Amino acid sequence: MRLSTKGQYGLRAVVDLADRYGQGPIPLNTVAQREEISEHYLEQLMSQLRKAGIVVSIRGAQGGYQLARPPEEITIAEVIEILEGPIVPVDCLASDDGCSRSTICATQGLWKRLADAMQEVLGSTTLADLVEENQRIRRQSQDGYMYYI
Amino acid sequence: MRLSTKGQYGLRAVVDLADRYGQGPIPLNTVAQREEISEHYLEQLMSQLRKAGIVVSIRGAQGGYQLARPPEEITIAEVIEILEGPIVPVDCLASDDGCSRSTICATQGLWKRLADAMQEVLGSTTLADLVEENQRIRRQSQDGYMYYI
DNA sequence: TCAATCCCAAGTGTTTTACTCGGGATTACA
DNA sequence: TGTAATCCCGAGTAAAACACTTGGGATTGA
Numbered sequence: 001m002r003l004s005t006k007g008q009y010g011l012r013a014v015v016d017l018a019d020r021y022g023q024g025p026i027p028l029n030t031v032a033q034r035e036e037i038s039e040h041y042l043e044q045l046m047s048q049l050r051k052a053g054i055v056v057s058i059r060g061a062q063g064g065y066q067l068a069r070p071p072e073e074i075t076i077a078e079v080i081e082i083l084e085g086p087i088v089p090v091d092c093l094a095s096d097d098g099c100s101r102s103t104i105c106a107t108q109g110l111w112k113r114l115a116d117a118m119q120e121v122l123g124s125t126t127l128a129d130l131v132e133e134n135q136r137i138r139r140q141s142q143d144g145y146m147y148y149i
Numbered sequence: 150m151r152l153s154t155k156g157q158y159g160l161r162a163v164v165d166l167a168d169r170y171g172q173g174p175i176p177l178n179t180v181a182q183r184e185e186i187s188e189h190y191l192e193q194l195m196s197q198l199r200k201a202g203i204v205v206s207i208r209g210a211q212g213g214y215q216l217a218r219p220p221e222e223i224t225i226a227e228v229i230e231i232l233e234g235p236i237v238p239v240d241c242l243a244s245d246d247g248c249s250r251s252t253i254c255a256t257q258g259l260w261k262r263l264a265d266a267m268q269e270v271l272g273s274t275t276l277a278d279l280v281e282e283n284q285r286i287r288r289q290s291q292d293g294y295m296y297y298i
Numbered sequence: 299t300c301a302a303t304c305c306c307a308a309g310t311g312t313t314t315t316a317c318t319c320g321g322g323a324t325t326a327c328a
Numbered sequence: 329t330g331t332a333a334t335c336c337c338g339a340g341t342a343a344a345a346c347a348c349t350t351g352g353g354a355t356t357g358a
Contacts, residue, residue, distance in 0.1 A: 002238060002240065088150070089152050107279060110271075
């Protein structure tokens with residue numbers, strides 16, 4: 001039940017872009033450095049996100065990536081689905097035909113409820129929400145507003 | 150974000166046992182046949198569930214497995230955690246120390262909310278609930294109460 | 299022109315998955 | 329007392345997924 005690094009890295013990268021939305025294209029290597037991700041690996045993830053219409057790229061010198069839409073119009077569910085596939089706990093929910101056991105399988109209702117709960121959380125959060133959270137964290141650490149337990 | 154077959158098979162197997170709770174030990178091969186799971190593979194899963202105190206085994210002829218507790222006292226979350234590890238979307242929530250980025254990582258709050266949502270669904274459903282669902286399904290198909298779309 | 303950037307396909311070592319295989323220990327029952 | 333039915337255990341394995349790396353090519357601003 002874990003996300004792979006694709007989802008984690010990819011999301012961190014688009015949050016990074018969201019944080020700089022409106023500032024023109026951001027080169028991939030700066031994102032990779034800030035987020036501590038292998039540049040070439042991140043490139044593959046960005047390629048998927050570009051084909052899916054989450055980001056746009058500008059080639060050549062002074063080029064880079066930027067969000068294709070404002071941060072408040074991109075949900076986390078969208079980003080994760082592109083990189084990890086449908087947000088479901090079992091395959092039989094993802095495919096149309098379902099599984100052969102569907103008429104006798106009591107667990108299917110459970111998996112459906114789980115999928116809905118996951119979709120609810122990820123679909124109701126946008127990149128703008130995470131940017132805001134980021135800024136809150138930064139403000140706190142800047143104000144010395146940290147609790148050392 | 151998918152369960153492996155361990156979680157799916159293991160859960161199906163304990164639901165099968167829950168369905169026959171109080172009828173004495175059930176040999177593994179009958180469970181494996183009913184649930185269409187490789188017997189040797191299921192054996193490994195049952196071994197984990199036994200060590201974790203979900204099922205008890207009785208060796209020798211006429212032996213088998215049965216639930217260690219009544220179905221209404223075993224949650225799905227328990228079973229899945231034994232077979233798949235902690236129910237969290239990212240590793241840094243599972244370990245105590247967390248990750249090095251925790252103070253600057255906006256996504257951590259999101260993953261926490263996702264983990265809570267998943268735990269809520271799986272922790273509030275018991276084996277008894279799934280047995281009931283099973284019986285409902287059986288009743289319906291028996292009564293010809295099926296919708297062919 | 300050339301350096302910065304994106305674009306793309308292929309290769310690679312490691313880990314996980316989903317099993318199989320072979321045998322040993324225990325116990326009810328004839 | 330034998331023997332068949334069970335559980336118990338460790339090792340082996342083929343295939344897939346993961347997390348990258350490598351090596352180039354195409355575009356474009358200065």
